[in-house]
Amino acid sequence: MRPDAETVVGVVGLGAMGGRLADRLAGEGGRVLGHDPFGGTTEAERVDDLAALVEAASVLLLVLPTAAAVRGVAAELAPLVGPDHVLVNHSTVAVRDAVALGSLAGTGCRVLDAPFSGGTESAVAGTLTVFAGGGPDALRAAGPVLAAYASRVVACGPLGAGTTVKLLHQHLVAAHVVAAAETVRLAGAAGLAETDVAELLAGTAADSTMLQVLVARLAEGPGPVRGSTRILHKDATLVAEFAESLGTRLDLLPAITRILAGHLGTADADRDIATLAHDA
Amino acid sequence: MRPDAETVVGVVGLGAMGGRLADRLAGEGGRVLGHDPFGGTTEAERVDDLAALVEAASVLLLVLPTAAAVRGVAAELAPLVGPDHVLVNHSTVAVRDAVALGSLAGTGCRVLDAPFSGGTESAVAGTLTVFAGGGPDALRAAGPVLAAYASRVVACGPLGAGTTVKLLHQHLVAAHVVAAAETVRLAGAAGLAETDVAELLAGTAADSTMLQVLVARLAEGPGPVRGSTRILHKDATLVAEFAESLGTRLDLLPAITRILAGHLGTADADRDIATLAHDA
DSSP states (O other): OOOOTTOEEEEEOOSHHHHHHHHHHHHTTOEEEEEOTTOOOOSSEEOSOHHHHHHHOSEEEEOOSSHHHHHHHHHHHTTTOOTTOEEEEOSOOOHHHHHHGGGGGGGTOEEEEOOEESOHHHHHHTOEEEEEESOHHHHHHHHHHHTTTEEEEEEEESTTHHHHHHHHHHHHHHHHHHHHHHHHHHHHHTTOOTTHHHHHHTTSTTOBHHHHHHHHHHHHOSOOOSSBHHHHHHHHHHHHHHHHHTTOOOSSHHHHHHHHHTTTTSGGGGSBGGGGGSOO | OOOOTTOEEEEEOOSHHHHHHHHHHHHTTOEEEEEOTTOOOOSSEEOSOHHHHHHHOSEEEEOOSSHHHHHHHHHHHTTTOOTTOEEEEOSOOOHHHHHHGGGGGGGTOEEEEOOEESOHHHHHHTOEEEEEESOHHHHHHHHHHHTTTEEEEEEEESTTHHHHHHHHHHHHHHHHHHHHHHHHHHHHHTTOOTTHHHHHHTTSTTOBHHHHHHHHHHHHOSOOOSSBHHHHHHHHHHHHHHHHHTTOOOSSHHHHHHHHHTTTTSGGGGSBGGGGGSOO
16 A cells, blocks of 8 residues: 555654655655755655645654654644644654654644664665554554555554553664674674574574674675664663653663763764674 | 384473483484483383483483583493484583583484474473583484474584573573562562463563463463473572673672572472462
8 A cells, every 4th residue: 555646744854764655755746845955865855844744644754863862853743733734753762752743642643653673774665664653543554654654554552552562672772783783792702703693593592683683784894874782772771761751661771871881982983883893 | 204214212301391302312213222220201211221212322312400410421422322322411501511512422322412492282282392501413313303292493503502502591481480470479569360361462572481371371370380480599699600701790680590599498389380480
């Protein structure tokens, strides 16, 4: 299912991820408008004025790097949106920030929190998984647009539930990345080619998606940053805050967060997570 | 490929794993002799005297729980084995202990270190992965026997290399089990059904074999112990000693080992690793 020709999609945030979503939607033949005061890249049509974008578009996608950016855009959007709009927040924020977007429902605007599993490559390929929280009306209205870049949309529950699942996801991703990086280093010390590790262990009890991803990126060598250590550390911190808000003590996460934090002061911080396999 | 009718296989150690290997080999129609001074269960023919087993069998499988047991059996075997024998050590021990079995090569005996990925269920189904270290002659001689219970035999390198890969494997298994257990607890605290976690995250960047295994066992409820916390802790300790012997500092492993150790004094220690998802 694809967005029909009359649906105009507005993408707010044209960084690596938002830009690729806008490109993919434009490639499907729909009308796509992009907005980003800080630049970003897309082949879709740019609109500098947010009010003009909201005037033209009925489905609004937020693809922003921080909770502060989401809050800022939400405040700008509040007087502009109404019952004809569906707002889809693809940004990873705290659960309370995802739920707070529900205040826009007072204007009649339908709202989804809808973070992704998958990076820019999956966006280009249209194989993202979307963890969606929000009412069935909002999900139905956004569905054809999501289908343009996601191969799977998981209905997780009410607003905030998509973000809850995304945080569980990031807890595992962070653990698997750090474990894979450490295993690759140990393999190297034991005299194995680090890139052999993924193939030796493929399909066994030791396998994980991130093991395969990390080793594949190591084998490719330096390339585009498809997920930075800084972003993974930010997400691990969100998980820690979430657990604390629930009164749940986690034992593994502090070690993971500390290991990621140890790379923040180095050149690795904004490099791909695959660089964690090498000493900072 | 299966062992030919003239190959007699001797299984030393008839615990949960060794017993299932003996059963499976017997089920393939070959002659299988089992030896275990401490009991164990198998439908294969039992031989109380190790010398009598070595006299009759040409392929000897060690399936023992500890390095001490492997060393003890190796000392007993040394004067008994010769060029007609292939010794396959399936037990998980330290790399130096796996390599030490090479001293039997002085008697002409061919030796493999060949730990598994997979538990008793895989043994019954014949879908184990074997990480094999040792010379091509030994691997060729043991191959038809291994094929009776392993769907994949990975030739890892010289004697000790199979154990090296197994320790890398166990490092990841331990990390993935602890991370999965912690994620399931967090999901429960967030109001999700703990058993939903695996399906929500299946196929995403957060997925791992052990996530799926752990949640499946939680969903089944109490059943046979297919991998205990005590054994996983033992293996994690072997990984730590291996890293130390290589002069490699690991940052994540101490946290994992500490979390596993925290369950050793409890009823959980000898229960299935799935119980790590619940408070000790």
